[in-house]
Amino acid sequence: MNELIGRVFHFEKSIFPAHGELFGKLTTHGQEPKALMISCADSRIVPEQIMQAQPGDLFVCRNAGNIVPPYATMNGGVTSTVEYAVAALGVRDIIVCGHSDCGAMKALSDPTGLEAMPNVAAWLRHGAAAEHIVSTCHGELEGKERVRAISLENIIAQISHLRTHPAVAAAIARGEMTLHGWFVDIHAGQVLGLDGDSGEFVALREDRDLPVALAARTRIATEFAEAAE
């Protein structure tokens, strides 16, 4: 038997009982997660570990490449998960989280070998903007540097997709949504955050403000601003 699979017994016997009070509260009151995290399926990136989150803290959507397809008439899992998080659970923070050494980003950078994975290839078209930007703006980059640049641009691209989803767009307009773009460098043990104003990814540091991709800000109602002129 797969040794990993067998560890589930330990959950039942030890872990669950040890968290009895928490699980009791979570089943009685239901979940009220504080954020939605969209991250990669990569086994090395455990959202709850990075966020130091307990059960109940973090609504999580994971897929190869931490992709968010733009909103469209064609429905899918990410779209539904985003809609549920915002419309049903009232989540006000969404983190798109990429990482170093990502297999999906490497494939976006160099599609050799994707012929055998046609669906991965098609899925990665949602990262086409990232690849296109790096190829046309930083054509000189190669290898790991190119992959890293694409990974960062991919986070920006997915946040741009996220903003096309009606529930997200409306929460932004109401000033009730903060968007975060993070990059976990598992080599350096460092987390970078996108500063939406400057377009830079900067290291998260406790001694300075957390950079955000888009800060919650009430938009001046277009209608009335003009009328008041």
Add this chain to the structure above:
Amino acid sequence: MNELIGRVFHFEKSIFPAHGELFGKLTTHGQEPKALMISCADSRIVPEQIMQAQPGDLFVCRNAGNIVPPYATMNGGVTSTVEYAVAALGVRDIIVCGHSDCGAMKALSDPTGLEAMPNVAAWLRHGAAAEHIVSTCHGELEGKERVRAISLENIIAQISHLRTHPAVAAAIARGEMTLHGWFVDIHAGQVLGLDGDSGEFVALREDRDLPVALAARTRIATEFAEAAE
């Protein structure tokens, strides 16, 4: 015979010969349009009239509601026209142009009657964010005020969709793309422009800077900015 259709003879006999030099140049050198305009199919909104454009000036995409579906694996006419304008023609200005009294926006505001037009209904889902924003942020608006608010938010939504298209995203990253959001008020004879910084639509006036939805600006290369810290 439809009287309008018959007027085509006039084009051949008088208009074309009168613009002989211009058409000669345009056929010899090909087109080099200065902007892409995405506007409504509405018969009252003639892009070339609003822009005072000559043949050769303006690449034009028109559909009901001046909609730009977000970039996706599902292809369509607007996506292709945007791609062609930016990738093949090198256009550096894109104008999304809405207008007052728009039938599509009225239907988005009040879908009564859309059962008989299932495709219009489906197409308008691309404006769902606009309707959702106005309904949840300005629930008190009704009638013409609600339609106007939705029309303005729809322009913002379509610009947000436009930014998901790889060719546009890359041109933005290179600092080579300016996006414009205009609203033609055919009752007041006034054109409003979106100021992307404040989120307001303001009247275009010759005596002040043209408001832009997104100004062309070279983005600091994320990769190197961080490295240089």
Add this chain to the structure above:
Amino acid sequence: MNELIGRVFHFEKSIFPAHGELFGKLTTHGQEPKALMISCADSRIVPEQIMQAQPGDLFVCRNAGNIVPPYATMNGGVTSTVEYAVAALGVRDIIVCGHSDCGAMKALSDPTGLEAMPNVAAWLRHGAAAEHIVSTCHGELEGKERVRAISLENIIAQISHLRTHPAVAAAIARGEMTLHGWFVDIHAGQVLGLDGDSGEFVALREDRDLPVALAARTRIATEFAEAAE
């Protein structure tokens, strides 16, 4: 500032006031366009110029290649615009208008270079019949002659697509729809029209009947014709 963009001020200051009465009527009574024109996004082809149309005359759909996807469960902008024109506005004439030196038709004829424009490539699949016909029926054609032949066949193909749209099919069956297929030769300053009976494109001339792709004609009710035998 893009010099073209700045010309909009002129519209507000001079053009709109000069057409005050017309725009006043159009905003009071709404639009009642006399025809729907589906034409290319090409900057050199201005539908209102070719038709000598005033604001309010012509409902216009424009995209790269003057394409009309066949009616299907997958919705898009052309389908919606056609549905709105026929079902909501009661339009009874539809013109599919192609033109010479069309970039889309050149790409259909020779796809070299389309790898960089995957969406244009996908969109042009709606013209596959045209390319297939010319390649199999007129395999000897090359260069400009091949492009011209494909452009003409493309107009026929799009009209054939147009007939699959329920609103159009029903209007045809009621004898209330005339379809037109036009080709604007901007080199020769000539407009050709499809004669649906002979399958030929002939020059439009004031001294002979306007050729139509499909004339409005009440169809003999299939049900009763047979019953009366």
Add this chain to the structure above:
Amino acid sequence: MNELIGRVFHFEKSIFPAHGELFGKLTTHGQEPKALMISCADSRIVPEQIMQAQPGDLFVCRNAGNIVPPYATMNGGVTSTVEYAVAALGVRDIIVCGHSDCGAMKALSDPTGLEAMPNVAAWLRHGAAAEHIVSTCHGELEGKERVRAISLENIIAQISHLRTHPAVAAAIARGEMTLHGWFVDIHAGQVLGLDGDSGEFVALREDRDLPVALAARTRIATEFAEAAE
């Protein structure tokens, strides 16, 4: 055991051996069917019986409602079967065959009960033009008369879809394709055929020409006809 299923033994023991020569030839030379028949899945309509066809004679596509979706970028079984028949097998006659008392057509006429069959409902959207024509042109029809009218118009609609398929369109342009629209009235034991010129369905009779929906006819090459003027 399902009694019908058991009858297969009879095929092996008696039928196959009795047709040994025919099957031998068909396996040695491969199939060369003389026509493609697109008919309903209805158990009462056996294409080979109606056509008095032997194995090898008839390439057959069957689905609920003898539907042919219009050609589109979205692929399906009918599209592929049509393409294979024309491009790989060189079929030059296609018959779209509807019939009386068709469950699909009844559901198109009166969708009550379709909530439990969402896919049938969606599939029948490909017959929307037929329903729309009958509702707007013959609003007075009810019950069986309405179903019959829709069934006939559905055949016309599917033939119109068929013409949008590139392989079919090209074969038509080459003058190598004849299209047939048939209606099998299983109550009257009568087969009607669409006369494409008049738009009528007329009884097939041995003593008069077979009516065809579209006769094979070489189209005058558009390019050269005009040039020769």
Add this chain to the structure above:
Amino acid sequence: MNELIGRVFHFEKSIFPAHGELFGKLTTHGQEPKALMISCADSRIVPEQIMQAQPGDLFVCRNAGNIVPPYATMNGGVTSTVEYAVAALGVRDIIVCGHSDCGAMKALSDPTGLEAMPNVAAWLRHGAAAEHIVSTCHGELEGKERVRAISLENIIAQISHLRTHPAVAAAIARGEMTLHGWFVDIHAGQVLGLDGDSGEFVALREDRDLPVALAARTRIATEFAEAAE
């Protein structure tokens, strides 16, 4: 005139009258088919001949390659036909029937030549599992042996798709559905049937039980079984 097409007169004059009583009953009572057969469009495989079926016995869906796309939000003809057979007609036996020398399976085995048939190529993606299995598990097979192996695996794959359709899945859970996988070898005049338990295809023989892909069997209600522990 196509000689085959003309044979239809014979149906009206001789065949229909000869089956007057059967057709009378079928029009009065409607159809109650005993099984749904999903088979190839191939002209040499006549489902009613193989099953020795009379009009009214067999609901039939035919397409190139006897494909059943998996259930999805994207609708098509096979999905609808399956839904109608099970939900509207109450069919309790479904046969997926492949055959030897199948053009579709040959194309799945060796896609050379499919460039000219893009839709067939796309449709055959629904058989990708079959090709993938044979290529990775039996990489040593070539030519006819490879085609045969793919044809058999394709039947298994399509049955696996069939089980994803809600109406089928529910009938299975109720113990009211038997699935059959057959392979007609038209060279040997033999019919093989899939034994779902062993995964083998075995010759159908009157002197032993009919092998079934999935036998009708009431599933132990998961809910109560556990509760009763």
Add this chain to the structure above:
Amino acid sequence: MNELIGRVFHFEKSIFPAHGELFGKLTTHGQEPKALMISCADSRIVPEQIMQAQPGDLFVCRNAGNIVPPYATMNGGVTSTVEYAVAALGVRDIIVCGHSDCGAMKALSDPTGLEAMPNVAAWLRHGAAAEHIVSTCHGELEGKERVRAISLENIIAQISHLRTHPAVAAAIARGEMTLHGWFVDIHAGQVLGLDGDSGEFVALREDRDLPVALAARTRIATEFAEAAE
């Protein structure tokens, strides 16, 4: 600032350094996850906690309702993640993991309120088989019992979808894939596992064999088994 978001600093300062050796190995050798887990986005269900997994152990796909769309030509995130896990990483165990009190399953059971979440509604169509089975086989169930039954059937349905994916189907045929269907009851602190042979969900207990939905088993090559008869 959202208090949860701020905890990320702790990861950098304490957690990452404490796991230095593990992360070092994982970045040097890349990931080699032992299983793919497809589970719900629900914040209370942390896959790594239930499996007692370390970084590097578990490839994880999460979405609302632990859905696996069936393989189709329409691509999405789950399909790509499955393909990547099996084809690129060689995963041989896939766990579909549902849970009690699931918001998605409640919505599948009672769609009231889903009008405001059209994408969740569309996504849940992939669980239609589960709802259909419970409604038709256990129509007497209500409330929590109905939701629980649907949640269990949904796991079965998603495993059935999983088997349509070519990479999974081929691994099954090679005898290299074990499928698991788990249900985490967060009220009882119990994990149930699907026994594919009996169709029951049984409690996982250390003192008896782990139930599996589908055991890895080399399939007898259909081709040769029959030939050897």
